Amino acid sequence: MKKKWLGLVVTGALLAAAIPASAEEVGSNNGNSTATSVSEQSDSQASMKVATQSLVQGSLSSIDLPDANYLSSTTKIDISGLSNGGNYQSISDGTQTLSFSHSLNKRIVGWGWATWSSPPNSEQNQPDVLYVPSDSFTVNLAVPVSTFGFELEPDPFDWRNYTVEYYSGSTLVGTINKDVNGNAGAKLFAVTSQGAQIDRVVVSGNATFAIGQFRYNADQTAPVTQATMSLANKGFRIALEGADDRSGLAKTEYSINGGAWVEYTGSFVLKDGQKLKYRSVDKAGNVESFKKVGTFGGGFVLENVYVSGAKGVTGPYNKTLVTQQDFFGFLGLFY
Numbered sequence: 001m002k003k004k005w006l007g008l009v010v011t012g013a014l015l016a017a018a019i020p021a022s023a024e025e026v027g028s029n030n031g032n033s034t035a036t037s038v039s040e041q042s043d044s045q046a047s048m049k050v051a052t053q054s055l056v057q058g059s060l061s062s063i064d065l066p067d068a069n070y071l072s073s074t075t076k077i078d079i080s081g082l083s084n085g086g087n088y089q090s091i092s093d094g095t096q097t098l099s100f101s102h103s104l105n106k107r108i109v110g111w112g113w114a115t116w117s118s119p120p121n122s123e124q125n126q127p128d129v130l131y132v133p134s135d136s137f138t139v140n141l142a143v144p145v146s147t148f149g150f151e152l153e154p155d156p157f158d159w160r161n162y163t164v165e166y167y168s169g170s171t172l173v174g175t176i177n178k179d180v181n182g183n184a185g186a187k188l189f190a191v192t193s194q195g196a197q198i199d200r201v202v203v204s205g206n207a208t209f210a211i212g213q214f215r216y217n218a219d220q221t222a223p224v225t226q227a228t229m230s231l232a233n234k235g236f237r238i239a240l241e242g243a244d245d246r247s248g249l250a251k252t253e254y255s256i257n258g259g260a261w262v263e264y265t266g267s268f269v270l271k272d273g274q275k276l277k278y279r280s281v282d283k284a285g286n287v288e289s290f291k292k293v294g295t296f297g298g299g300f301v302l303e304n305v306y307v308s309g310a311k312g313v314t315g316p317y318n319k320t321l322v323t324q325q326d327f328f329g330f331l332g333l334f335y
Helices: 043-051 068-072 324-334
Strands: 008-010 013-015 055-058 060-063 087-092 097-109 128-132 136-145 147-154 159-168 171-181 187-193 198-205 209-216 224-232 235-243 249-256 268-271 276-282 291-296 299-309 312-321
Touching (some): 060 171, 097 209, 136 147, 147 159, 147 171, 147 198, 159 187, 171 187, 187 198, 224 276, 224 291, 235 249
Antiparallel strands (some): 008 013, 060 187, 097 136, 136 198, 159 171, 224 235, 235 268
C-alpha cells in the first residue's frame, strides 16, 4: 500500500492523526505491494537520508560505491546461473566458495524481488540476488581475502539499519553500519582490511533482506619459501619454510632429481649429487616458482638458502658455486 498515514474517526468527528505505518503497511520487496516512488516518500523518510553514511570501526577501509576501481580490483561471484526460486546453502566461482548459515532463496529484481537501487549506488538496477529469510546470517569464506563486498536491500519499503562484522578466524577485524532504504535503496557493504585477512562475515539488522553482487579481492601473490641447510652424513640436511601473509599457506613441497612433487612434512637429507627443487602453494591456489639447490648445469646452485652452522644461521645465499675454491668457501660457513 502507498499510504504512510491513517485517518481516525473519533466520536463522529473526522480528525487527522499522524500514525506511523508498520512495515507491513508500507509494503515489502518480498510481497505484492507496490513500491513508493521517490517523489512519494514521506518527510520522515527524507529526513533520515542525512544519517545514511557508513559508520566504520576497526582496521577497515569502507568502499561506499561500486566505482571503476572497486570493480576492476575485485572478482565477482556470478549467481545468474542459479535457478530462480531455488534454495542455496553456498555459492562458488571455482576459486572462492561462500557458505551460508541459512539456506538462501534465489531471486531476480523484478521477478520475486521488487526494487533495487541504480548506478552509481549499485552495479545495476536488476541484479540477481539471494533472499535471506532472517534478519541476520553468517557468510564463511573458503579463501581468506583482503577485500570483500556485497549489495544489500531490506524487505520492507522503509529504512532499516544493518551492521556487518568482518572476522579473521575468531578475531573481529572491524564493523560497518549503514541505514538502508528498502524502496529502491540497495547499498554496497564493502571493505578492505588493513591487517588480517577476512574469512567470516556476520550480517545483522532489524528486517529480512536480499543480498547480491558478491565480490572479493583474489590473492594473486605467490608464497615465498626458504631452505636452511646444515651438514649431514654424505650430504646436507634441508629444512624448508614457506610463508604467505595474504590468503595463507596451503602446503610446501619438493622434488628430488626431477621426480614427483612431495609435500614437505619435516627435514630430509639431500645426498651428494642429488638435485632439489622446492616451492609453496597458498590457499588461493598461487604456486611459487620453484627454487633450486644442487648441481644444475655448470655449478652447484643455491637459491634463497640459509646456512645453519657453528656461528648460527646466515643468509640468504643466491649464487652458483663453480670452482672448487667456491665450494670449499661455502663449506667453511658450516664451521
